[in-house]
Structure formats: structure tokens, C-alpha cells
Amino acid sequence: MPHATIRRLSNHVVDLIAAGEVVERPAAALKELVENALDAGATSIEVVLRGGGCDSIEVTDNGRGMTPQELPLAIERHCTSKLPDDDLVHIRTLGFRGEALPSIGASARLSVTSRTAEADTAWCLRVEGGVVEPATPAAGAVGTRVVVRDLFFATPARRKFLKSPRVEGSHAEAVMRRMALSSPHCAISFNLEGREVLRLPVQSVQERVAAVLGVVHDSLLAVDEQRGRMHLSGFICGPAHTRATGAGQFLLVNDRPVTDPVLRTAVRVAYRPVIERGRFPVLMLHLHVPYERVDVNVHPAKTELRFADEAEVRAFVIGAVGRALARGAGDGGGVHADLERVITPEPTPPEMASRSSQPSSPALWNDRRPAVARDWRQDRDFGFAPSVRQVARSPMSEKEAGLSEAAALFDRATPSCAMAGEDERGAYEASPSSKQTLGVPIGQIHATYILAIAADGDLIIVDQHAAHERLTHERLFARFEGGVIKAQALLLPEVVDLSRDEADAIMACVEELAQFGLELESFGEGSVMVRTLPAPLSGGDVGALVRDIAEELAQDPDLSARQTESLDRRFEAVVARMACHGSIRAGRKLKREEMEILLRDMAQNPRVNTCPHGRPTWLRLSKDALEKLFGRVK
CATH class of the missing domain: 3.30.230.10 (Ribosomal Protein S5; domain 2)
Incomplete structure (x- = not known):
């Protein structure tokens, strides 16, 4: 290979090289333009994209604008108004490098039209493949309008690597959502392929x-x-x-x-x-x-x-x-679901339409309706009257005294909401005087879901298995974390080969791992010997567990061993499995006292809103949702 002489690259080639870093795709160019608009103090930004941004990107803002003297500097590399004192530490603007517009102009057809509040007219500057034309007067409002066409036309190799307009448009949409979240003080409009994706006014966060x-x-x-x-x-x-x-x-x-x-x-x-x-x-x-x-x-x-x-x-x-x-159910951290989206009243069969105004068993209904309705209205107004639909009597309903007893029990609830302390296992003890913030139980559905009335009259629906599974899970996990986990000695210690970095990383956490029952020793360069496993994880793949933990610790040295997903997920799986098998099953009929204790414990547990598998444990049906279901409001 002949000897090559070192030479200085032309400014045009330098701009093309830099453009590949700053503007890797249309979404990156869009991000830079919107950041410039926000840094210019814009309170309104309109964005229009065609061809996913490959054909054209238009960004219009009502910011401060630029003078005709500033326009040529704006498209010159490393020229910026955002570092007045050359301080690269206290950077308070989104942009500061002075590379965006020059990079875009080097690889696309760029036009910048800008006007300041003091100017009588706007000025337009055009750049095509790095070639700059003189600024000329133009029509335009106060602010700046940037149009980018044929992105990467000057670098055909880069354009070949772009994805379809749909994919590039999705990346651009993600950018606009990020920028919109960072600037609620700015009204933002985003139009993609003639379709309005975002139109956001000035809003609170x-x-x-x-x-x-x-x-x-x-x-x-x-x-x-x-x-x-x-x-x-x-x-x-x-x-x-x-x-x-x-x-x-x-x-x-x-x-x-x-x-x-x-x-x-x-x-x-x-x-x-x-x-x-x-x-x-x-x-x-x-x-x-x-x-x-x-x-x-x-x-x-x-x-x-x-x-x-x-x-x-x-x-x-x-x-x-x-x-x-960790805001418990009593702190308003639950699932306030729009149940009208989930619960759809079944249409009345034609043969029942003529009879829908009266129940099929008048005697049974008349036995209960007057007392229930009278006591309900006298004791407490929960926002709705009893349903006129017939509900068959079951063995559980014999033990339930109806809504009047629920209202009376609710009246007896004390206003205090003191959290009981944790015992040595971390379980919450329910105080008899605790306020039942999830309300008063009024019965079960399918021996699986508990119905309760909240203090504000909302209807609470609790999945008894999911809720008790979370409570059991928390107690078991607290028991594991409350002290040293029992270790299961291996019959024959197992040697696990690791890379040098991984071995060093895991041996740095050897004391912490020992607290979880995983005892390790160094066994030569790049290897560790495993003597014990945590008792809950006994019988698992020792090598896989150690390798996964070591890899995570090597990739992120600041993680503690307990925070590694490898160890945490395995413990979570074991505890979740134990909690599932040890919890109240769906289909079991509960006594009123059992339902009350479950609701009270839920209100006091910080993570009870979901079960260990991520499913919601309780839902709320508000008065507004009920009125929508029955067509009272639209």
C-alpha cells in the first residue's frame, strides 16, 4: 500500500462526517430543530412531516427570531448564542454545540426564514448540500420557520439505510412526545403525513x-x-x-x-x-x-x-x-378504573321485556325491599338505591344482614387511620380501631369477588385471591429479608468458571450474598466455588444463577447483589409461588369478619394494589360510572 500523505479535509467533508453523528435519521433532525425553537423562547410550535421526515420537515415557532446578520452564523459550525460565557458546566439550554443547522444544511436542502419583533420583514437563508446562498427578504411572522427537504440527498449512502416512512415517522412521533413532555408551557402541533397526531395547548404538567x-x-x-x-x-x-x-x-x-x-x-x-x-x-x-x-x-x-x-x-x-x-389502598393509590369500559349491561331478552318492571319473585322481594330501602336512606346516603333486579338467595346471604347492617357497621367505624407496626416477620397487624378505608363489605359475587361500599359511596370490587396473595407475599418476603436466609449446603461444592471481571465483581459482594444464603469462595483466577445455595432456591441450576448475577454486577458495578434481576427474580418467583398456594382461593365463601379483616389489611399494606403477578387486586366503580352505565349521563 503506497504511503499516504496527511492532509487537511475540506470543510464540506468535515460537515458531512459531523452530520452523520448529529443527524442520524429524520427524527434526530426534528429533535434539533424543536430544541432550537424552545431555546428561542417559543410558546407555540407547529411541526409538519412528509415521507416520515425524509421528504420534508417543517418547524414553525413564535420565538425571538434572528436578524439578517445572525442567519449566516446560524448555519456555520460551532456558532451559537447559548454559551455567552463559554461555560460548559452550567448549561441551561437544550442546544449548545452549534452543530445542528450546519449538519442538516450539509446533507439536505435547508431554508431558514426568521424575523425578530423589531424587524419590518423576515429574512430567508437557503443552504443546499453545504452551499450557502445569500439571505434575502421574505414574508414571515415573528419567529422562525425551518424547512428541510430531501434529507441526505447529498449523502446517498446514508439515505439507503433509512427505514420506511412509517418507521421513520414513528421515531419522529416519539421525539415529539418527549419534547412535548419537557415543555408544557408551549403549545405544540404535530402533523404527520397529513394526519394530526398531536395538538396540545399550554397545559399544566x-x-x-x-x-x-x-x-x-x-x-x-x-x-x-x-x-x-x-x-x-x-x-x-x-x-x-x-x-x-x-x-x-x-x-x-x-x-x-x-x-x-x-x-x-x-x-x-x-x-x-x-x-x-x-x-x-x-x-x-x-x-x-x-x-x-x-x-x-x-x-x-x-x-x-x-x-x-x-x-x-x-x-x-x-x-x-x-x-x-407504596401508597396503599387507603392512600388512594388503587385502581380507579373506568369500569363502564369493562362492564357492559347485557341487553334484556325480548321475552323478558314485558316483565322487566317487576321481579319474578314478588314475595321474596317484598320481604326485603322495604326494610333495606328505608334503613339505607335513613342511615347513610351512598349515592344510589337498591337494584330492582332479583338476586337469588344463597347460604351466604342468610348470614348477611343486608345493606342496613353494612351502613350501621360503617357508622361505628372510628375516624382514626393509624398504621399498626410490623411484627418480627414484617406482617401488618390490623388494629381494631383502624378506619376501613376500602369500605364496608356487603357480600360476595361468585364466591370470588368481595363487594364493599367506600366512605364516598363508591362501589369497591376486590379479587379476594389476588388481594390475599399480595398480603401473603409481603409477609413471606419480609420474613426472608428480615434476617439471614437459611443456606442449603451443597453435597459437593460446585466450581463455576467466569471471566476475570465477572469473578472480581461477584467476589466484591461475597458478604452480601452470604446473607442470602449464597456462600462463595475464590477458586483461582476467573473461577468461584459455590458451597451453599439459598434454601428457597435449592435444586436450581447453580452455575446459571452465579453466572447471571456475576454478569449483571460486572455490567453495572454500582448495583448491589440484591438489586440484580437474576437473584431478585428467582426469589420473587419462589415467594410468589408460595404465596399463591397459601392464599385464599377463588370460590371460597368468606364470613363477614374475614372480609372485614382482608379489607383492613389491604388498606394498611403499601403494595396491595396489584398481586405478585401484576394483576389488579381491586377496582372502584364511582357514582359517575354507574350513571353512565344506566344512561343517566352521557
């Missing part, structure tokens, strides 16, 4: 989160915690609202949308005990950290961060999200 995530307000749990100079805020959905992918997770750091692995790991660890494996939570979290404690100048895309203390950030987020999820 909660309204914007509900609109972008596509959830109802009642399903959002607020997060607002401070630790030192770190502050975490936002909204998360309970474990009953999960998705098949992580597309519903939105993370911000100092107002910047990010895809940081440290924060994603923290969210995964916090949700792991309450959602099913393979499901992903829905949330928007905003972390504020001191600017000097985070580096955003890691990658040209500015979506990756580097924290000064990753372990501190991870622990803070895990704790804050865990505490938000």
Missing part, C-alpha cells in the same frame, strides 16, 4: 402528562421528593397500567429529554416487585440535579448523560419511585 401518555388523571401517581440538592418530580402510573415496550417511559434531567441507562435501571428496579416480568411501566420523571454534578456534553445527540455519582442518583430514584408505588 399533569394535563400534559395525561395527554401524551394517553392515560386518565386518576391513574397518575405524583412523585415529588428532595434529597440534598437533587429533586425528582413527575407522574407515574400504578402497576395496573403497563405496556409491552418501554415506549411509555419518559425521562427528563434538568428539562432535557434523555434516554439514560442509569435512570432506566432505577425505574426497572423500583417497579420489579409489583409488575409482571416482560411488562414496562408508564411514567414521566423529571430529575433536577446541580449542573456541576452532571455532564451533558457526552454525545452530539445530547441524549446521553454522565452523572458524577451514579449510585447516589440511582438510589434516590429507586427510593422515590418505590415510595410512590
